[in-house]
Amino acid sequence: MSLKATIHGLWYAQLVIQVILAIVVIVRKSWRDLPAFSSYILFAASASLALYAIPGSHHSLTYFYAYWISEAGAIVLGLVIVREIFMKLFAPHLALRKLATLIFRVAIILLVAFGCAVMYAQAPGAQGVYKAVMIGEEAVRIVEVGLIMFLFLSSGAFGLHWRQGVFGIALGLGIFTSVELVALAVHLHIGNAAFAAFAIVRLAAFDVSLMVWLGYLLAPERITARAEMPKRAQLEQWNQAVMELISR
């Protein structure tokens, strides 16, 4: 299979999965629970369909602007999704939310600083709009990947339980943005020689993310079974130990 055929295959697969995902979001009315994620899915599906409908070559100016506008929209919505995940994750935990919010803000400042440093370091070599846009995208992806990492690290540190759908959204977004970041960094370093490889890796990563989202959205939420919960007798043992400790 040629590179062009592979790219086309992955792109059509992406289009089909996006439409299926959009249907799932609409049927399940997911926007009531996950408005940012639902907006992202509907926006991405609409953008893909619009790009598909643009007549003429993929190298036309209309396609170029439409592509980068949809990219910008998707990146902004991606960041909004990260905030949505953060809110969902910490909403039931009042004690942890204050501390987590503080660390989250510090993480944003540090990541933005790192993103700016990356832009500054690569700016001298940036010639043309295309490369400048890619450097900007790389900086934003750094912030996005870093924040998703923060979500996973903080949930692990605080021992939080992820809801099935929210975990899937974070995982899918994390996979795509990480691979995208690697592809962007390598592409910016190597140049146009790796353009086809860059396109394939991006498309494949996004296809995988779409599949992850679809899988986690369709999978039923795991209900905590009674058998897994601690028994009353155990609680009595704890209480006795407490009394012994107090009376020591």
Added chain:
Amino acid sequence: MTITVLVVALALCAVVLFYMAVRSRRKQAGRSVRPVDLNAFRALMDRDDELFMKARLSRSKFFHLKRQRIRVVVRYVARIAANASAVLHVGEAARMDPTPEVAYAATQVMELAGHIRIQCLLAITKLVAEYMVPSLQLTPAMLVPKYLTLRENVKRLGALQTQHPAPLATAI
């Protein structure tokens, strides 16, 4: 080149983290509250005991023994942290209970469990510092009272659920 390496390293760290998150989620699924021997835990944290050993043993022997004790204490703290996490998980469902008393008690228990998680993080940090520099004395003594309060609150929640049978009647 350095920037590219840094960016790629960040992204690869993220991928490893996601893989670990998926694995730990699978492990977490079968996790439940496990008993903690608080007497043994407190004995291990006893400073008098430590001072006694420090006075009787050689410096190197004392450091070796203290590090061994810290390793065990870390296990206890990790278990308490895991139990607090399990309580957070169970409490999330109980928070949605139609009985207001049960929901309120669950919220309180979850808040305390959250505090314990933070305390555990602090305790582990302190223990790591003591492990590296055994002459330090930074025992997480504040952990036990919080854990005891959690037990009390969990018991109260259990009592409430007995009065108002709910899905979590046998829970915490």
